[in-house]
Amino acid sequence: MNRTAVVFSPKYYRHNPGRGHPESAKRLRRIANELEKSKLRGVENWQFVKPEKARLEDVELVHGTEYIQLVEAVCKSGGGLLDLEDTVASPESFEVALYAVGGTLKAVNLVIEKKFRNAFALVRPPGHHAGKYSACGFCIFNNIAIVAEYLLKKFKLKRVLILDIDAHHGNGTQEAFYETSKVLYVSLHQDPRGFPGTGFIDEIGGSEGLGYNVNVPLPFRTGDQTYLKAINEVVKPVIRQYKPQFILVSAGLDGHYTDPVASLSLSASCYQEVYETIVNLASEMCEGKLVSVLEGGYSLNFVGKIATAAIAKMSGTFYNVDDKAPAIRERVREQGEKVIEETKKVQKAFWNIN
Numbered sequence: 001m002n003r004t005a006v007v008f009s010p011k012y013y014r015h016n017p018g019r020g021h022p023e024s025a026k027r028l029r030r031i032a033n034e035l036e037k038s039k040l041r042g043v044e045n046w047q048f049v050k051p052e053k054a055r056l057e058d059v060e061l062v063h064g065t066e067y068i069q070l071v072e073a074v075c076k077s078g079g080g081l082l083d084l085e086d087t088v089a090s091p092e093s094f095e096v097a098l099y100a101v102g103g104t105l106k107a108v109n110l111v112i113e114k115k116f117r118n119a120f121a122l123v124r125p126p127g128h129h130a131g132k133y134s135a136c137g138f139c140i141f142n143n144i145a146i147v148a149e150y151l152l153k154k155f156k157l158k159r160v161l162i163l164d165i166d167a168h169h170g171n172g173t174q175e176a177f178y179e180t181s182k183v184l185y186v187s188l189h190q191d192p193r194g195f196p197g198t199g200f201i202d203e204i205g206g207s208e209g210l211g212y213n214v215n216v217p218l219p220f221r222t223g224d225q226t227y228l229k230a231i232n233e234v235v236k237p238v239i240r241q242y243k244p245q246f247i248l249v250s251a252g253l254d255g256h257y258t259d260p261v262a263s264l265s266l267s268a269s270c271y272q273e274v275y276e277t278i279v280n281l282a283s284e285m286c287e288g289k290l291v292s293v294l295e296g297g298y299s300l301n302f303v304g305k306i307a308t309a310a311i312a313k314m315s316g317t318f319y320n321v322d323d324k325a326p327a328i329r330e331r332v333r334e335q336g337e338k339v340i341e342e343t344k345k346v347q348k349a350f351w352n353i354n
């Protein structure tokens, strides 16, 4: 079996939220360039694959028809704001967003059909903030929620994990699966009080989904040490007990200390370690079945390196990224420890955690 599919097309450059907007095509160019460069260095254990365009019925797995039509209408009329803040569509955004959904579906299909062991969907616009009827936080259609729903409906899976490592809480994804046990949503993110206003420890799921929603809201400038502690002491044991049949990762790369949008103060080496853990968990739990979907990540100096480091881990190849973690303030470290302890206290009602 081939190792890693990287679903990508220059079509994704055509969504343009405007001059100076952080969610620019440049992000993806940096990733594609870094991957090409690394391929020249002999890293050939992965392969670019072209996306297909999603059908409307795929998008309707998560979004209301009226909302999909609204996005199409805004784009047809020349583009504009899709929410009250900063989610902007350009004339081609509707089509590109359909390719983002389609690219993510392609990644999942390639893995389900065992054509590749795992896949990374290098798509934009991102998705995890988008709700059933709403654009939010640069996101138009919720790519990862759509493919999770697709796995449940088409392949009758009963346990799909969405691990959200974007620096922001994936409010749209949490909402989509809040009342089901068939999708376990686990998110590590920065303090969500400013944005998006959800993602607190006590959001633990409802009805059938009670206990299947895990939020770890870390303080600003948390740094590698506390982040990895949360992964090891909360995320890992919960995932091992859930025994997912498929692992989806909302791969937000905006936790890096140079990111202009978020502030978790992580290093690129931290992402390498996180991906090593994810790849190992996938091998252990579900024969390696893993799809990463690009979300945020706005540091033009590092986004290419972090994505390449992640893909290297997924494809079992070597990629060296030289990056040192910044110093973390003692007070922040203590706050982070407190968050981890509080999360454990709440989640102990549902999972065996020490």
Ligand SMILES: [Zn+2]
Pocket: 166, 167, 168, 252, 254, 262, 295, 296, 297
């Ligand atoms: Zn983000």
